[in-house]
Amino acid sequence: MIRLKGAALAGATVLLLSGLVAPAQAALPTSERAKPCDESTTGASARGGTGAERALDHRDITAAEQRAIEERTARILDRKGRPSTGVAIPTYVHVMAAQDGSGDVTDKQITRQMAVLNKTFGGGESTDASDSGFTFTLAGTDRFYNDTWHKDRSSSAYRSATRQGGADALNIWLVDFAYLGIATFPWDYEKNGATDGIRVHYDSLPGGSIANYDLGETATHEAGHWMGLFHTFQGGCNEPGDYVVDTPAMSTPTNGCPPNKDTCLDAPGLDPIFNYMDYSYDSCYNQFTPDQSTRMNQMWTAYRAPAA
Secondary structure, three states, rough: OOOOOOOOOOOOOEEEEOOOOOOOOOOOOHHOOOOOOOOEEEEEOOOOHHHOEEEEEEEEOOOOHHHHHHHHHHHHHHHHHHOOOOEEEEEEEEEOOOOOOOOOOHHHHHHHHHHHHHHHOOOOOOOOOOOOOOEEOOOOEEEOHHHHOOOOOOOHHHHHHHOOOOOOOOOEEEEEEEEEEEEEEHHHHHHHHHHHOOOHHHOOOOOOOOOOOOOEEEEEEEHHHHHHOEEEEEEEOOOOOOOOOOOOOOOOOOOOOOOOOOOOOOOOOOOOEEOOOOOOOOOOOOOHHHHHHHHHHHHHHHHHHHOO
16 A cells, blocks of 8 residues: 655556666765666555545555455465464565755664554554554664665665565665555565555654654554555445455545544444544554454454464
């Protein structure tokens, strides 16, 4: 998914940049850092903005593809059996800084971001929140000083060059782009494992400077997609929506934290503006639902759990 920061972008955005692959520069002195070059890449979706101006922060999923994914998942689960529970996810953080050091977040910010992930997936922000059973363990941090990668150009190349771990490893790339975040889905890992993970604006980490999106909740939202959740507004007021029973239907994403928002008057419940899978302000977020936790565990078992 794509979370937009600042001014909203029009439509479902695709970025196309062309050129050559830039070599990775991991924590080298400034004098030894290679100058970056561009390479062809595409980007997808982001959280933020309002109404029709929003772009998605994941690749587009049609209703027909949704149905196919659900059918495929059911077949896999029938074969694999009981969904996973109590899973610790190794997490690799890739700091994609500029050559002048811009975007080089501190170790303290990364530690705080990991704490946010564990609190949000653990149901720690509200008595109404569900504990998903997933925890996140920092498995490694690396730093690259490359202006092209910092701006999320050559995205496919830099992710393929730096990604670590298997399907069960969350890779987070911290970049400077027009979005708040972009995620891949678990069912795409088989074909696109080399670029699997989430990209997050470095200034959305705790202590960042993006107003209303600086508490680290962008990573939670994007990790929700990475775990197999759709937006709560997926499909609007129409069934089956996000394929989660206990998230009330909503026709439009939320901007801010408006009280009593109800965009599907014929459906039960107010819009789930406090849910991590809406587009609300970070300060508004406080929960995954029990059925979202169930879905994440099912998707983990189907697409991310290591072979027994």
